[in-house]
Amino acid sequence: MKPEFIRNFSIIAHIDHGKSTLSDQLLLKSGAITERDFHEQVLDDLDVEKDRGITVKARAVAIDYEYEGNIYQLNFIDTPGHVDFHYEVSRSLAACEGALLVVDAFQGVQAQTVANAYAAIEADLEIIPVVNKIDLPVTRIEEVLEEVENIIGLDSSDAIRVSAKQGIGIEDCIEAIIKRIPAPKGDPEAPLKALVFDSKYDHYRGVVTYVRIVEGTLRSKDRIRFMRGETVHDVIEIGQFRPSMEACQSLGPGQAGYIIAGEKELGNIHVGDTVTLQGRQAEEALPGYKQPKQMVFCGMYPIDATDFEKLRYELDRMALNDASFSFIPETSDALGFGFRCGFLGMLHMEIIQQRLEQEADVGLIQTAPNVTYELKLNSGEVIKLDNPADVPESGNIDEFREPIAKVTFILPADKIGAVMQLCADRRGIYFNTEFLGTDRAQLVYELPLAEIIYDMHDKLKSITRGYGTMDYEVIGFRPADLVKLDILVKGTLVEALATIVHRDSSERRGRALVKKLKEEIHKHQFEVALQAAIGSRVIARETISALRKNVTAKCYGGDISRKRKLLEKQKKGKKRMKQFGEVEIPQKAFLSILEAG
Numbered sequence: 001m002k003p004e005f006i007r008n009f010s011i012i013a014h015i016d017h018g019k020s021t022l023s024d025q026l027l028l029k030s031g032a033i034t035e036r037d038f039h040e041q042v043l044d045d046l047d048v049e050k051d052r053g054i055t056v057k058a059r060a061v062a063i064d065y066e067y068e069g070n071i072y073q074l075n076f077i078d079t080p081g082h083v084d085f086h087y088e089v090s091r092s093l094a095a096c097e098g099a100l101l102v103v104d105a106f107q108g109v110q111a112q113t114v115a116n117a118y119a120a121i122e123a124d125l126e127i128i129p130v131v132n133k134i135d136l137p138v139t140r141i142e143e144v145l146e147e148v149e150n151i152i153g154l155d156s157s158d159a160i161r162v163s164a165k166q167g168i169g170i171e172d173c174i175e176a177i178i179k180r181i182p183a184p185k186g187d188p189e190a191p192l193k194a195l196v197f198d199s200k201y202d203h204y205r206g207v208v209t210y211v212r213i214v215e216g217t218l219r220s221k222d223r224i225r226f227m228r229g230e231t232v233h234d235v236i237e238i239g240q241f242r243p244s245m246e247a248c249q250s251l252g253p254g255q256a257g258y259i260i261a262g263e264k265e266l267g268n269i270h271v272g273d274t275v276t277l278q279g280r281q282a283e284e285a286l287p288g289y290k291q292p293k294q295m296v297f298c299g300m301y302p303i304d305a306t307d308f309e310k311l312r313y314e315l316d317r318m319a320l321n322d323a324s325f326s327f328i329p330e331t332s333d334a335l336g337f338g339f340r341c342g343f344l345g346m347l348h349m350e351i352i353q354q355r356l357e358q359e360a361d362v363g364l365i366q367t368a369p370n371v372t373y374e375l376k377l378n379s380g381e382v383i384k385l386d387n388p389a390d391v392p393e394s395g396n397i398d399e400f401r402e403p404i405a406k407v408t409f410i411l412p413a414d415k416i417g418a419v420m421q422l423c424a425d426r427r428g429i430y431f432n433t434e435f436l437g438t439d440r441a442q443l444v445y446e447l448p449l450a451e452i453i454y455d456m457h458d459k460l461k462s463i464t465r466g467y468g469t470m471d472y473e474v475i476g477f478r479p480a481d482l483v484k485l486d487i488l489v490k491g492t493l494v495e496a497l498a499t500i501v502h503r504d505s506s507e508r509r510g511r512a513l514v515k516k517l518k519e520e521i522h523k524h525q526f527e528v529a530l531q532a533a534i535g536s537r538v539i540a541r542e543t544i545s546a547l548r549k550n551v552t553a554k555c556y557g558g559d560i561s562r563k564r565k566l567l568e569k570q571k572k573g574k575k576r577m578k579q580f581g582e583v584e585i586p587q588k589a590f591l592s593i594l595e596a597g
């Protein structure tokens with residue numbers, strides 16, 4: 001296919017503004033799917049995506065469209081909108097020449113509209129503003145267009161107005177894509193350079209690698225070389241997503257598609273790598289991607305110790321499909337052998353955990369998440385710390401530094417005061433306020449990352465009755481007066497329950513945490529003391545009183561089936577528990593810190 005008839009674009013938007021619905025319409029209008037097959041969000045095919053109604057993984061789909069007597073190939077990439085998945089967005093943008101910026105006709109420009117639009121501007125893409133949901137009974141189309149001009153700085157005079165739900169304006173949208181987005185460049189005769197932008201594991205066919213051809217041509221019988229791993233493979237099949245996998249004979253510059261090359265080994269394919277031809281090799285690899293920074297860490301331990309290897313295999317599989325996720329083995333006195341896992345944010349963590357449980361069937365105990373810290377030791381050495389259990393003796397620490405994020409809020413103007421109070425309570429530093437029209441404002445703060453990732457979004461939503469949105473970006477590390485808060489259960493330190501908190505809030509958090517743990521840990525035959533401590537100083541204490549009766553005692557020994565039922569019930573309850581010495585600690589207790597703010 002000649003590059004002049006190819007268009008590569010992304011669809012970017014704030015969450016729920018209608019990207020996936022618009023993608024479905026593009027598939028429908030181009031005939032890639034029929035009205036009969038049309039069901040909402042065809043591309044969100046992961047179970048977690050269906051459960052949560054959100055897009056997690058980017059997809060690249062090729063559709064054909066006839067326009068003024070020529071067949072154009074439109075490759076579009078549906079991207080996730082949530083802040084945790086900026087990394088997926090930036091990767092998608094690097095494979096495109098243009099972007100559709102979808103904005104809800106009532107909600108207007110929101111925090112991630114701004115963040116994603118800036119990312120597209122930075123990637124030098126042609127941006128087409130699209131106002132979606134014009135069918136809503138109440139819209140603010142003219143104001144929304146003004147917001148696009150004033151806040152983002154894009155010319156909105158030729159914005160497209162659509163209703164993705166009702167299929168209005170879709171042809172105009174496609175015409176704008178063909179007319180306004182530049183065709184990809186690249187010489188079909190040059191040595192092959194194809195950028196690996198994703199990969200997944202298929203149980204039957206091995207690794208499926210997603211590529212965008214930058215230079216040269218890839219053919220179905222080629223022998224290829226992955227430049228980073230220096231591995232060589234015979235191509236078994238190449239093809240495109242239309243939207244299901246469809247084999248083809250060749251892929252030229254600008255085209256996106258997949259390669260199956262019999263690779264069975266997990267971890268041999270790297271996102272950002274370059275594929276070239278064995279024998280006619282490109283001289284230099286493509287620049288690839290910046291490695292994403294994991295900002296949230298937690299421990300994941302199999303409940304059943306014999307599942308350790310299975311968990312390792314599943315984590316490997318997950319990491320292959322998601323380059324922004326990392327893990328290394330670790331051991332804990334309380335939890336045994338497990339892994340320390342790194343994520344881009346909390347939603348990312350929840351999704352990986354849910355996918356592990358749904359797709360892999362491994363029962364997990366997960367420890368409370370924490371952010372990464374930086375420590376300057378007295379020796380002058382600076383170390384990164386992603387597990388509170390590893391904090392050295394306080395006498396060895398010269399400076400404890402925490403990650404700081406620049407947070408942008410977009411909210412109704414009458415809620416500014418309440419949100420400023422929320423930020424002040426969380427050690428925020430005020431930056432500026434800008435009014436967007438008469439009743440909305442943009443507020444910028446610098447806040448410690450640890451203060452925003454757990455529940456800031458929920459708090460913001462409740463303060464602003466759902467109308468406030470936020471986006472953040474980590475800007476660096478700053479010294480703070482931080483301490484490690486230890487938890488002792490029946491006199492013994494449980495390092496898996498340790499957290500890092502600010503000294504000023506340590507007593508309050510300690511008290512709240514032991515109180516919460518008391519609710520989560522059930523009664524035993526003996527008394528269980530729960531203590532929160534900083535160093536050797538105990539700052540809070542609660543006691544779980546001893547259980548008076550045996551659960552089966554009231555069965556009078558006679559009714560065997562009832563007794564068995566009770567024991568069965570107990571066993572079930574135990575599933576998500578870890579025995580620690582004599583005390584059983586349930587999964588929920590490990591996450592108590594999140595609710596003990």
Ligand code: GTP
Nearest residue numbers: 015016017018019020021054055081133163164165
């Ligand atoms: P994420 O993938 O989670 O980032 O969301 P998204 O931007 O892909 O939004 P999605 O397409 O899932 O749409 C969000 C909601 O808006 C769904 O309930 C859609 O049915 C609805 N929606 C999308 N387009 C329209 C439209 O044109 N009109 C109306 N009334 N509703 C729409």
